[in-house]
Amino acid sequence: MPLPQALIDQARAYATGEDTPAEPRNAATVVLLRDGTSGPELYLLRRQTTMAFAAGMCVFPGGGVDPRDFSEDVAWAGPSVASWATTMDCEPELARALVCAAVRETFEESGVLLAGPSADTVVDDTTGDDWEADRIALETRELSMTDFLVRRGLVLRTDLLGAWSGWLTPVFEPKRYRTWFFVASLPGSQVTRDVSSESSSVTWLPAISAVEAVESGEMLMLPPTYLTCLEIGQHESASSALSASSSRTVDMFTPEVISSGEDFVLSTPPAYEALLESR
Numbered sequence: 001m002p003l004p005q006a007l008i009d010q011a012r013a014y015a016t017g018e019d020t021p022a023e024p025r026n027a028a029t030v031v032l033l034r035d036g037t038s039g040p041e042l043y044l045l046r047r048q049t050t051m052a053f054a055a056g057m058c059v060f061p062g063g064g065v066d067p068r069d070f071s072e073d074v075a076w077a078g079p080s081v082a083s084w085a086t087t088m089d090c091e092p093e094l095a096r097a098l099v100c101a102a103v104r105e106t107f108e109e110s111g112v113l114l115a116g117p118s119a120d121t122v123v124d125d126t127t128g129d130d131w132e133a134d135r136i137a138l139e140t141r142e143l144s145m146t147d148f149l150v151r152r153g154l155v156l157r158t159d160l161l162g163a164w165s166g167w168l169t170p171v172f173e174p175k176r177y178r179t180w181f182f183v184a185s186l187p188g189s190q191v192t193r194d195v196s197s198e199s200s201s202v203t204w205l206p207a208i209s210a211v212e213a214v215e216s217g218e219m220l221m222l223p224p225t226y227l228t229c230l231e232i233g234q235h236e237s238a239s240s241a242l243s244a245s246s247s248r249t250v251d252m253f254t255p256e257v258i259s260s261g262e263d264f265v266l267s268t269p270p271a272y273e274a275l276l277e278s279r
Helices: 005-015 081-088 092-110 129-139 145-152 207-215 223-232 238-245 270-277
Strands: 025-036 039-047 062-064 155-157 162-168 177-185 199-206 257-260 263-266
Touching: 025 092, 025 199, 025 223, 025 238, 039 092, 039 207, 039 223, 039 238, 062 092, 081 092, 081 162, 092 129, 092 145, 092 155, 092 177, 129 145, 162 223, 162 238, 177 223, 177 238, 199 207, 207 223, 223 270
Parallel strands: 025 177
Antiparallel strands: 025 039, 025 062, 039 199, 162 177, 257 263
16 A cells, blocks of 8 residues: 555655654563354454554554563463474563563553463353453553462463564654564353453454455454454365464564655565565
8 A cells, every 4th residue: 555645754754764763662462262153253443543552453452561471470371481482583571571471562552362261171151250350450560460360370371472572662753662562362162241341342254355355445454453353264164374373483574664666655674565466
């Protein structure tokens, strides 16, 4: 899609050194999946139009890393922190915080908790009033993820997550995030709920239907979200997408303004070019 002139001018100002890029904040987002009749479905939130970043856009659950997500005392099950660091191409301390943030933000924004009483079990139901009170306390930062898990006698089920991709907001954006994308299947008998204070509505959609809604102008998405939906839509099931993540390592990509004939567009990772040409 051609970029507006104002955005092109803004990008040039950063390219010439006239403006200084904002320091990006580390973040995690989770593509929550379930099986549908026509392939994998994914959980989307439409952000409030009053939000400072991605206002009105449809996004996956996620958000910035909290300093307390770095706690070494967090209860942990699944691949080691060192293994996650290799997969995500970052320091072990950050890898631990990102996985913790991914689980925390998913619970805060969907009510789904990727944790269980043991390394091979998962919480059955999180819809009770006591769970909601804890979710709100996490969201308002009155409660840390570590203390929440200790109180509940739970461990993070990091094996329920798969690393998918990494996106760094372009240098010309006033708010920037270095975001690691994860995938996870809706666990057990848990259900998603419309609970996020940052969203105006939530929905489950087949991945390809989400792509088509964006292409028809019915839905707004940032390029990383759209491309993730497009790629997930190539899989026949949620388990297929999750399985594909097991062989991935994250290569952080920063979109740049490039020339496309008479227009200027944002660059995309080479791996997506064939998928885009098929649309």
